[in-house]
Amino acid sequence: MDNKPFRQGTIDHFLDDLGSKKAAPGGGAAAGLVGAQACALAEMVCHLTESNKNYAEFHEKAAEYAAVFQMARSIFLDLMDEDAKSFLELMNTLRAIRPLPLAERQEKQLEAFKKAIEVPQQMAQTMSDLLPSFTNLLLKGNKNAISDAIMAAQLAMACIHASILNVKINMKYIDDEFYEHEMNDTITAWENAISAIDAVLTYQVDL
Numbered sequence: 528m529d530n531k532p533f534r535q536g537t538i539d540h541f542l543d544d545l546g547s548k549k550a551a552p553g554g555g556a557a558a559g560l561v562g563a564q565a566c567a568l569a570e571m572v573c574h575l576t577e578s579n580k581n582y583a584e585f586h587e588k589a590a591e592y593a594a595v596f597q598m599a600r601s602i603f604l605d606l607m608d609e610d611a612k613s614f615l616e617l618m619n620t621l622r623a624i625r626p627l628p629l630a631e632r633q634e635k636q637l638e639a640f641k642k643a644i645e646v647p648q649q650m651a652q653t654m655s656d657l658l659p660s661f662t663n664l665l666l667k668g669n670k671n672a673i674s675d676a677i678m679a680a681q682l683a684m685a686c687i688h689a690s691i692l693n694v695k696i697n698m699k700y701i702d703d704e705f706y707e708h709e710m711n712d713t714i715t716a717w718e719n720a721i722s723a724i725d726a727v728l729t730y731q732v733d734l
Contacts, residue, residue: 533560533611534604550618555610555647558689562603562654565682569664570596572676576669585667592660599657603650603686610646617643633702640700644710647697651690652713654683655720662724665732673734680728684721691717 533541533556541560545552573593577586620639624632661680668676691714698710 532604533607551611551614552607553611553614554689555614555650555693556607558647558650558686558693559603559607559610561682561689562606562650562686563600565654565661565679565686566596566600566603566657568675568679568682569661570600572664572668572672572679575672576664576667579669579671582667582669588663589668592664595657595660599653602653606646606650606653610650613643613646637701637703640697641703641706644694644697644701647690647693648710648713651687651694651717654686654690655717658683658720658724662727665724665727673732677728677732677734680724684724687717687721 533552541552541556545557570593573589573596576582577589577593582589617639620635624635624639627635658680661676661683665673665676665680694710694714698707701707
């Protein structure tokens with residue numbers, strides 16, 4: 528990983544790095560890009576809705592959502608870099624603590640894996656908080672862009688699924704019962720949010 532933020536590079540450059548043997552970027556950064564794309568697609572649907580007179584009652588809300596999605600898109604792009612940086616820091620920490628006494632090594636390992644969870648946790652929580660907006664857009668947005676709204680929702684769910692996976696992978700190395708209990712409750716909340724929008728896609732949205 529070079530020092531330039533992913534958002535300042537090309538798509539090809541990012542994918543070349545992603546497909547290489549480099550330690551980062553990896554799945555977490557890919558999840559961030561999926562989240563950014565979900566927000567950008569939703570933003571587009573918002574603009575197509577607020578510019579169409581047939582959706583006058585939803586114009587104000589669509590404009591509000593567009594601003595939120597634009598801000599969230601930037602957050603996910605930043606989290607791509609944060610995830611890659613976090614993973615490299617984790618690997619460096621695990622190497623550095625090898626010579627330490629067992630108790631000290633275990634303590635620092637616990638701290639390192641908790642820190643590694645922070646970025647995927649933020650990705651999942653940010654997107655989970657946005658799902659009601661994605662849902663409203665599916666139900667009230669411009670029907671000429673319904674396929675884009677559906678794709679945005681699918682990408683949003685994929686971002687959360689991927690982030691949950693990254694959280695769970697790191698949790699395997701955390702021996703803290705209270706922390707695990709709290710995180711499992713949080714994961715359940717994210718999964719329930721996914722189920723809610725998935726039900727809307729299944730039963731309330733037609734192409």
